[in-house]
Amino acid sequence: MIQNHNKPIWDVVIVGAGIAGLTASIYLARAGQTVLLLDKGKHPGGRAISTEIAAARVNLGAHALSKSALPILKEVGVTPTGSVPKPPGTLVFEGTNSGYRAIPLAQLLLGSFLKWGEKCQLLRFYSSLRKVDTSVLHNVSLQTYLETLVSSPRVRSVVFGLVRLSTYCDAPDQVSAGAVIEQLKQDQVLYIDGGWQFLVSRLTEQAQQAGVSIRTSSVVREIVGGYPQMMVSLKDGSQLTTRHVISTAGPMDTLALLNPALTPMEVEAYKKLTPVRAACLDLVVTGMPQPKTKFVLGADYPLYYSNHSAAASLSENPANEVVHVMKYLSASIHSDPTQDEHELKGFLDFIQPAWREHVVQQRFLPRMLVSHGIVAANGGLPGRPGPAVKGRPGLYVAGDWVGAEGMLINASLASAKEAAQMIIAGREKDKEGMYHGA
Numbered sequence: 001m002i003q004n005h006n007k008p009i010w011d012v013v014i015v016g017a018g019i020a021g022l023t024a025s026i027y028l029a030r031a032g033q034t035v036l037l038l039d040k041g042k043h044p045g046g047r048a049i050s051t052e053i054a055a056a057r058v059n060l061g062a063h064a065l066s067k068s069a070l071p072i073l074k075e076v077g078v079t080p081t082g083s084v085p086k087p088p089g090t091l092v093f094e095g096t097n098s099g100y101r102a103i104p105l106a107q108l109l110l111g112s113f114l115k116w117g118e119k120c121q122l123l124r125f126y127s128s129l130r131k132v133d134t135s136v137l138h139n140v141s142l143q144t145y146l147e148t149l150v151s152s153p154r155v156r157s158v159v160f161g162l163v164r165l166s167t168y169c170d171a172p173d174q175v176s177a178g179a180v181i182e183q184l185k186q187d188q189v190l191y192i193d194g195g196w197q198f199l200v201s202r203l204t205e206q207a208q209q210a211g212v213s214i215r216t217s218s219v220v221r222e223i224v225g226g227y228p229q230m231m232v233s234l235k236d237g238s239q240l241t242t243r244h245v246i247s248t249a250g251p252m253d254t255l256a257l258l259n260p261a262l263t264p265m266e267v268e269a270y271k272k273l274t275p276v277r278a279a280c281l282d283l284v285v286t287g288m289p290q291p292k293t294k295f296v297l298g299a300d301y302p303l304y305y306s307n308h309s310a311a312a313s314l315s316e317n318p319a320n321e322v323v324h325v326m327k328y329l330s331a332s333i334h335s336d337p338t339q340d341e342h343e344l345k346g347f348l349d350f351i352q353p354a355w356r357e358h359v360v361q362q363r364f365l366p367r368m369l370v371s372h373g374i375v376a377a378n379g380g381l382p383g384r385p386g387p388a389v390k391g392r393p394g395l396y397v398a399g400d401w402v403g404a405e406g407m408l409i410n411a412s413l414a415s416a417k418e419a420a421q422m423i424i425a426g427r428e429k430d431k432e433g434m435y436h437g438a
């Protein structure tokens with residue numbers, strides 16, 4: 001880095017050492033940029049950390065890694081191991097007296113729960129997925145799209161359940177059908193050995209090896225100016241000079257940091273993003289009353305149950321298994337954490353009666369932020385804000401709400417890579433005297 005009156009000038013300061021910040025930092029440092037990665041937390045990792053509970057690695061709620069995330073992870077030197085979980089063995093519908101009714105997946109196609117015509121609708125929907133031209137569906141909601149294709153409410157319920165599973169999003173009237181179908185077309189997912197902390201630890205190692213400086217417990221308060229002279233102020237009063245900034249802090253937090261503020265149009269694009277949230281009950285258990293019941297998904301209910309130890313090594317003690325139970329929270333209905341916890345425990349009572357006797361330790365996480373933005377049916381994936389912030393040379397954003405590619409971690413990885421590549425390409429032009437910041 002260049003020294004200016006004893007003050008270093010960084011090529012890039014990155015706000016946030018989650019998956020996006022760590023990934024961007026590796027690309028940049030490997031390309032010869034001086035990079036400072038700041039996080040307000042005590043450790044890197046953001047929402048991808050796992051905590052040690054009863055000698056097991058427990059993610060913050062159920063996390064599954066789409067295999068389509070592997071190429072970027074491999075590029076930055078991270079190769080997770082783990083297994084593909086078996087599909088949900090049971091779907092849960094509304095039964096008599098508003099109680100639950102469990103239907104084994106095989107029975108859905110072979111039994112009498114669905115009529116012949118309904119089975120055909122379900123098979124037709126899934127067999128045609130790969131051929132769907134999603135480019136014409138960015139502005140169509142999933143609900144509208146499904147209503148034109150699938151007349152049976154029961155089959156629509158099954159599809160909504162599987163959509164929630166792969167997107168975490170319970171807003172069929174708001175989410176873009178194009179984005180959802182792209183997500184459903186993705187390959188399988190992996191439960192990762194050692195939990196998502198494996199990703200965080202390896203990314204951190206790779207960043208350090210590439211020469212990235214990482215400072216935790218560093219709260220960024222303000223980002224001032226534009227390329228080539230930007231200033232990042234921290235809560236402790238220190239100020240850092242840099243040519244570029246990448247903020248991975250999320251749309252609303254990023255807006256609050258910027259001086260001057262963004263244009264009203266850009267502010268609007270950030271503010272209209274609707275967060276995706278989930279209520280999570282994380283358990284470490286010894287066995288379960290119904291050991292063969294590994295994966296259950298609500299069709300009429302936005303509920304999820306999965307034993308992650310069935311597909312990943314998460315504890316040195318094989319007797320301790322990690323089970324995640326989750327409620328996908330609706331974007332439009334306000335949820336009450338106490339009721340959500342009660343509902344999750346009631347769901348467990350139905351799937352695994354007497355589960356309480358098997359619990360070693362449990363933790364309830366209400367209203368967890370899964371993603372900063374639903375991919376909305378007004379613009380779809382191409383309509384999301386891009387990594388380069390318009391009108392602010394030198395300023396970039398990355399995260400699960402940025403860029404035209406993917407959802408969840410795939411979006412964080414793709415936007416981080418894109419932001420880094422834009423900066424690297426700009427520096428090349430700069431050397432030729434052609435670059436003006438974005």
Ligand SMILES: Cc1cc2nc3c(=O)[nH]c(=O)nc-3n(C[C@H](O)[C@H](O)[C@H](O)COP(=O)(O)OP(=O)(O)OC[C@H]3O[C@@H](n4cnc5c(N)ncnc54)[C@H](O)[C@@H]3O)c2cc1C
Pocket residue numbers: 015016017018019020021038039040041044045046047048060061062063064065066218219220221248249250253278280368369370371398399400407408409410412
């Ligand atoms: C319950 C749950 C389940 C999930 N399941 C899946 C799944 O199955 N599959 C999947 O792909 N994804 C899943 N996700 C989403 C995935 O965890 C995130 O998309 C991903 O971790 C986001 O990484 P990020 O770096 O973009 O953001 P973050 O992890 O949020 O990182 C941003 C970082 O910025 C820091 N920061 C913010 N403001 C400041 C500031 N002012 N100063 C300094 N630092 C700051 C924060 O401390 C944080 O570390 C799940 C998330 C949750 C919560």
